[in-house]
Amino acid sequence: MPIYEYKCDACGEEFERRVSLAEAKNVCCPKCGAGRPRRVLSQFGKSSGFKGPRPDSARPMPTPTL
Numbered sequence: 001m002p003i004y005e006y007k008c009d010a011c012g013e014e015f016e017r018r019v020s021l022a023e024a025k026n027v028c029c030p031k032c033g034a035g036r037p038r039r040v041l042s043q044f045g046k047s048s049g050f051k052g053p054r055p056d057s058a059r060p061m062p063t064p065t066l
């Protein structure tokens with residue numbers, strides 16, 4: 001079964017659920033219990049080429065490593 005990532009529009013909670021397509025409609029927010037959370041694409045563990053937001057813009061300043 002695929003793992004879906006959800007975001008609750010009511011409280012902003014983000015969570016993952018491993019559900020079947022039938023169950024995906026019945027997912028509720030674990031935090032506030034609101035139904036019909038927004039389904040978002042998982043950013044990790046899926047495609048090998050996608051690395052999220054640009055690494056160079058995500059790291060504005062180089063931090064010295066000790």
Ligand SMILES: [Zn+2]
Binds near residue numbers: 011012013031034
């Ligand atoms: Zn919620």
